Amino acid sequence: MNWYWIDRFTLFESGKRAKAIKTITRAEGHLRDHFRFHPVAPASLIIEGLAQTAGLMFNEATNFEKKIVLGKIPELRFYQTEIVPGDVLEYTAIAEYVKEEGSMAEVSVRRGEELVAEGVLVFAHLGSQFKSKQQFADGDLQDLVRAYGMYDVGVDANGEPLKDPALNV
Amino acid sequence: MATNEKIFATIQEVLVESLAVDPDEVEENSTLVDDLGAESIDLLEIIFNIEKKFNIHIDREELIPSSLFEDAKYCQDGKLTPDGLEVLQSKLPNADLEAFKANPLVQNISKILTVKDLVAVVESKLEQQ
Numbered sequence: 001m002n003w004y005w006i007d008r009f010t011l012f013e014s015g016k017r018a019k020a021i022k023t024i025t026r027a028e029g030h031l032r033d034h035f036r037f038h039p040v041a042p043a044s045l046i047i048e049g050l051a052q053t054a055g056l057m058f059n060e061a062t063n064f065e066k067k068i069v070l071g072k073i074p075e076l077r078f079y080q081t082e083i084v085p086g087d088v089l090e091y092t093a094i095a096e097y098v099k100e101e102g103s104m105a106e107v108s109v110r111r112g113e114e115l116v117a118e119g120v121l122v123f124a125h126l127g128s129q130f131k132s133k134q135q136f137a138d139g140d141l142q143d144l145v146r147a148y149g150m151y152d153v154g155v156d157a158n159g160e161p162l163k164d165p166a167l168n169v
Numbered sequence: 170m171a172t173n174e175k176i177f178a179t180i181q182e183v184l185v186e187s188l189a190v191d192p193d194e195v196e197e198n199s200t201l202v203d204d205l206g207a208e209s210i211d212l213l214e215i216i217f218n219i220e221k222k223f224n225i226h227i228d229r230e231e232l233i234p235s236s237l238f239e240d241a242k243y244c245q246d247g248k249l250t251p252d253g254l255e256v257l258q259s260k261l262p263n264a265d266l267e268a269f270k271a272n273p274l275v276q277n278i279s280k281i282l283t284v285k286d287l288v289a290v291v292e293s294k295l296e297q298q
Contacts, residue, residue, distance in 0.1 A: 071210035074187065097220070101229050102213040122214045 004147075005049040006091060012154035014162060015061035017094045020053045020148065022046075026085040041083040046109060046117065047076065054093035054105035054121050056145055060154070060162070061098050064142070067126040067135045071102070076119030080111070087111050093121075101125055142166065176223075176291050180284060183218045187211055195284055202280045212279060219287065225294040232282060232290060234260045238275050249273040263289045 011019040024031075024041045031039035051070040058068050083089065093105045103123045109116040126133075136144070145151070146164065154162030181195045188205050201207040207215065216227050230236060234257060237243040243253030254273060258266055261281075269281045 072214055074214055097217045099229070102210075102217075104214065104217045122210060122217070124210055124213065 003048075004144075005045055006052050006148060008147075008149040009053075009153050010090070010149075012057070012060075012150050012162070014154065014156045015057070015095055015098055016157075017092065018053050018057040019093075020049070020091045022049050022089045022091065024083055024085050024087045024089070031085065039085055040081070041087070041089075043078055043081060043117075046083065046089065047073065049089070050091050050093065050107040050109065050117075050119075051121060053091040054095075054103075054107055055123055056148065056150065057093055057095060057105070058098055058103040058123055058125075059141065060145065060150065061095065061103075062125065067130055067133070068103070068123050069126060069135075070121060071124035072122040074120045074122060076107075076117060076121075078117040080114060080116045083111070083116065089116065096120075099125075101127070172295070173288055173292055176288050176295075177284070179222050180219060180287050180291065183215055183222060184284070187215050187218060197283070197285045197288070199284050200280060201282045201284070201287075205284075209279065212282075215287075219291060223291055223295065225291065225298070227290060227294065231260075232286065233279055235278075244275060247275050249275070249278075261286065 006020040006022050009018060009020045011017070026039060030042065034040060034042055055068050055070060059066070062068070088111065090110045092108045092110070094107075096104045096106055102125050105121050105123075106118075107121055108118040135141075142165065146166070151162050151164040156162055177197065181192055184190060184195050184201075184205060185192050188207055188211060190205050194205065199205055201212065201215070212232075216229065216232070219225075220227055237249065237253050237256060243250055243256055249257060254266065254270060258264070264281050264283070264286055266281060269277060
């Protein structure tokens with residue numbers, strides 16, 4: 001199953017902040033029923049887009065060594081819910097904390113200049129007790145971040161371009 | 170207001186926000202897990218928010234010394250040994266471990282944390298500044 005809820009990163013500063021865009025298209029299957037003849041992007045999938053933007057930022061910040069899952073949404077407020085095909089959403093995640101056991105980001109969604117939603121996401125970094133559980137098939141996580149353009153726009157803490165590990169082999 | 174009363178008031182605010190509890194439910198001796206209903210992800214958020222409010226850094230290890238679990242001297246069959254309990258008490262001098270000692274299962278360790286423990290950690294951090 002495809003679970004791509006951002007189209008690509010437009011800005012990626014390792015461990016600090018990330019921006020990604022998502023274009024809502026009429027071809028998304030769920031919009032046929034949400035709602036019939038009145039397609040509206042579900043808020044839950046907008047939240048998933050925010051979680052992917054922030055979660056992948058934390059994955060990269062921890063060298064892809066952690067299993068990172070969205071654990072809690074302490075705050076999230078939508079100011080606009082009428083998000084329709086053709087809209088381009090910009091997701092922003094700003095890292096507040098990145099620790100061994102978890103991370104927290106301030107997130108927001110904009111449509112052009114308009115603020116659509118903003119809030120806070122908390123991620124759990126699962127430990128050794130989850131060693132046997134595979135979150136991504138081998139290579140899938142790297143394929144995903146490559147597809148999202150993390151290595152096209154990403155910079156490290158010194159502002160140098162992020163290196164795609166596949167090119168170092 | 171004495172310093173630790175101020176610290177308590179701020180921590181109370183954080184807990185009310187994170188756990189959606191009433192302010193009067195948050196007492197010094199309330200345990201975070203059993204009395205206030207915190208789950209492990211809440212503890213993470215609470216630590217982040219306390220750090221932000223007081224501009225301090227808290228290691229989770231200072232509140233939940235999980236490194237003990239990896240040492241066979243201190244932890245066997247998922248339970249802390251008498252030596253482990255002794256080290257735990259030394260790491261959490263303010264914690265009341267009596268109830269935990271009856272069944273010192275690793276998964277129960279976060280249950281011993283009280284509001285008082287959070288206040289004590291913040292107080293000692295602020296003193297070090």
